[in-house]
Amino acid sequence: MTAQVVEIVVRGPLWPSVLAALDDFTVDADADGRTTIVGSVADQPQLVGLLDMFGSLNVEIISVNPAPRETMR
Numbered sequence: 623m624t625a626q627v628v629e630i631v632v633r634g635p636l637w638p639s640v641l642a643a644l645d646d647f648t649v650d651a652d653a654d655g656r657t658t659i660v661g662s663v664a665d666q667p668q669l670v671g672l673l674d675m676f677g678s679l680n681v682e683i684i685s686v687n688p689a690p691r692e693t694m695r
Contacts, residue, residue: 632682636649
């Protein structure tokens, strides 16, 4: 996997300490209780590490999808 933009959707809001770790990502919470995280990952190990972080914090991952670069702000 080469660098690509991914969209990760999780259930619920994220804590400030988690948001600090996602400094290079765009994070948006919606009214339905979902949080969307969009950003570039360099490779698959970085993506797996990010998903592992959510798992270790008991953050429920709803979906992980490739995203077009235009979705980054």
